[in-house]
Amino acid sequence: MQITGQNYIGGARSAKGETIVYSVDATTGERLSYDFYQATPEEVDAAARAAQEAYPIYRSLSAEKRAAFLEAIADELDALGDDFVQLVCQETALPAGRIQGERARTSGQMRLFATVLRRGDFYGARIDRALPDRKPLPRPDLRQCRMGLGPVAVFGASNFPLAFSTAGGDTASALAAGCPVVFKAHSGHMATAEYVANAVVRAAERTGMPAGVFNMIYGGGVGELLVKHPAIQAVGFTGSLRGGRALCDMAAARPQPIPVFAEMSSINPVVLLPEALKQRGDTVANELAASVVLGCGQFCTNPGMVIGIRSPEFSAFLERFAATLNDQPAQTMLNAGTLKSYTKGLEHLNAHPGITHLAGSAQQGNQAQPQLFKADVSLLLSGDELLQEEVFGPTTVVVEVADRAELLQALHGLRGQLTATLIAETSDLETYGAELTAVLEQKAGRLLINGYPTGVEVCDSMVHGGPYPATSDARGTSVGTLAIDRFLRPVCYQNYPDALLPDPLKNANPLGVARLVNGTTTKDALS
Incomplete structure (x- = not known):
């Protein structure tokens, strides 16, 4: 052509x-x-x-x-x-x-x-x-x-x-x-x-x-x-x-x-719960690293923040996670502008006194190097804007919280997101599930358990949206x-003759669609 x-x-x-x-x-x-x-x-x-x-x-x-x-x-x-x-x-x-x-x-x-x-x-x-x-x-x-x-x-x-x-x-x-x-x-x-x-x-x-x-x-x-x-x-x-x-x-x-x-804009937080890390911390580290670097991190659902409760298991996870990201190769980004923005985002993270670089080679050439940072939880609790800015590329920031109460405080500090994820065992969900879900459903359009946000199914029930700044209108x-x-708006017809009504509203229901008639859903024609 x-x-x-x-x-x-x-x-x-x-x-x-x-x-x-x-x-x-x-x-x-x-x-x-x-x-x-x-x-x-x-x-x-x-x-x-x-x-x-x-x-x-x-x-x-x-x-x-x-x-x-x-x-x-x-x-x-x-x-x-x-x-x-x-x-x-x-x-x-x-x-x-x-x-x-x-x-x-x-x-x-x-x-x-x-x-x-x-x-x-x-x-x-x-x-x-x-x-x-x-x-x-x-x-x-x-x-x-x-x-x-x-x-x-x-x-x-x-x-x-x-x-x-x-x-x-x-x-x-x-x-x-x-x-x-x-x-x-x-x-x-x-x-x-x-x-x-x-x-x-x-x-x-x-x-x-x-x-x-x-x-x-x-x-x-x-x-x-x-x-x-x-x-x-x-x-x-x-x-x-x-x-x-x-x-x-x-x-x-x-x-x-x-x-x-x-x-x-979304950083798509992933919350790691204690029993899950005890049972499969290394597996979670490998899977999460794969999600971070998938497609060179160029997904709006890239997991840009990982939150866990302080424990020996979380420390072991973090060590494995850092090592795994260090092993990931550099990748070519979509264009020079995207690489420039990624590099600038990394510079801002590296320059912040409350953020520590944990893994990743220095940026060089025209490819993006995967990176891992750790931020002090106080930045999330105080609403630090840099911590919540999306860095579009293969990088993520880990936040360690002291306990359950601080975890909830941290989640309340999040801005609107496309996704929020819980990595959990059954006992974790029994202990934390209801309370965390009640917070996260106010923060995100899609809530996941034991999955990773990269990958969006196209179907009737999918939501790819969320509160600002994830989207400009959380209702869609x-x-x-x-x-x-x-892209639709409702129109009401009052006392219109049948011949002038749109087909979905005509008495005979020529399209055979389900209609709410006097409060009852039916496909029946009207006499």
């Missing part, structure tokens, strides 16, 4: 700008041969307006037609060849096996949302029938279901070039909700983005979607124009706390504020079918 580097606007390609941006080989740092045209303000406007024009057409399509579109995207992604996989590897330094697995996850997400559309629960259909004889006042006929918000701006993530990018979870859930998308390609893998955008466009053409259902723009600085555009009604973002917060502030300052669903998730909720 020839890469043109042109923006995707309303079903056509556009290259009106003079500013050229480019991709690099993530391993060598050498510039790749592709030129990409940074979108002009006029092109950003055109992309947003194309999505706005497509919206009334696209949202009125049946759920079945939108499902067919998502499945067509999945088929196109699965059909991309070895040349595509090699290109993604070149832009990201990720291995081919990881890319093949991530592509399967990306196409799987599309098919999962197609299933959601067909089963119809996303409508949230509710009906309260008229009570004309009710005293002192009659009740009108009231019917509610949900519809898409409107055009959504989606920002690609650096660490998942497929699953959280062009056709990733935000795009899939927005399209499922009936919302056209304007995608801002990530600068770290623009050639990858073009391959995937072509797949989306081919699927749109095959299934007869409106031309502006999917648009994509390149370049720096264009994201602000996009978020501030009046046609955009919501934003999906995965990235840094600084970037996500900037988008939230921009969106809130608009004449019409809009929601930003940003997944931003960016992984799993509940992600569609972010």
Whole structure:
């Protein structure tokens, strides 16, 4: 496939700008041969307006037609060849096996949302029938279901070039909700983005979607124009706390504020309980080290903090954990910018008087060395910000607490997280489980026992979200079918004639969906 580097606007390609941006080989740092045209303000406007024009057409399509579109995207992604996989590897330094697995996850997400559309629960259909004889006042006929918000701006993530990018979870859930998308390609893998955008466009053409259902723009600085555009009604973002917060502030300052669903920063604490360390301390050390360095630590669920109660077993664990991390090889990161941020984060940890370096070779060259630090518990109890800042890469910080009471204090000091983990035996859970869970469920979106947070299953029950700063809105998730909720809003129809009602609310229930009718869930038609 020839890469043109042109923006995707309303079903056509556009290259009106003079500013050229480019991709690099993530391993060598050498510039790749592709030129990409940074979108002009006029092109950003055109992309947003194309999505706005497509919206009334696209949202009125049946759920079945939108499902067919998502499945067509999945088929196109699965059909991309070895040349595509090699290109993604070149832009990201990720291995081919990881890319093949991530592509399967990306196409799987599309098919999962197609299933959601067909089963119809996303409508949230509710009906309260008229009570004309009710005293002192009659009740009108009231019917509610949900519809898409409107055009959504989606920002690609650096660490998942497929699953959280062009056709990733935000795009899939927005399209499922009936919302056209304007995608801002990530600068770290623009050639990858073009391959995937072509797949989306081919699927749109095959299934007869409106031309502006999917648009994509390149370049720096264009994201602000996009978020501030009046046609955009919501934003999906995965990235840094600084970037996500900037988008939230921009969106809130608009004449019409809009929601930003940003997944931003998490240190994903892992709590090691006493009996587990007695029974399998060496095993936990090895497993946890593997989780820390997995994918060069470039996961938003990387375990960035380990908390344990002072004991001989914890000291033995820490010795084994440090030795294991010392044995881990350096790895190439996604891009030079990610390595620079990682190195800067390590410098801040090394410079802090309350933090001690325990393991890891000095950073050198263009690869990331795994690192281990130990922080005084007083930093967590006092709310020290550095201790809670995510260092994106293969590093973690250990905190030793004196006893159960100090453990609870430390956990109360945590900010919002994507995940929180307990490594525990049955007796640990009997002693600590209820009390710790009561705290952690206020701090994180996903609680784990005897697992490691790296690895996020895409399914109905998954939550990939959490209180700020893990995300900008703790009520949502960016992984799993509940992600569609972010881009829907409820609409109530009062005393509407049946012919004008949306299909989920019509008396005959032509879609056969479950509805809450007068407080009872049923699929029955209404007479």
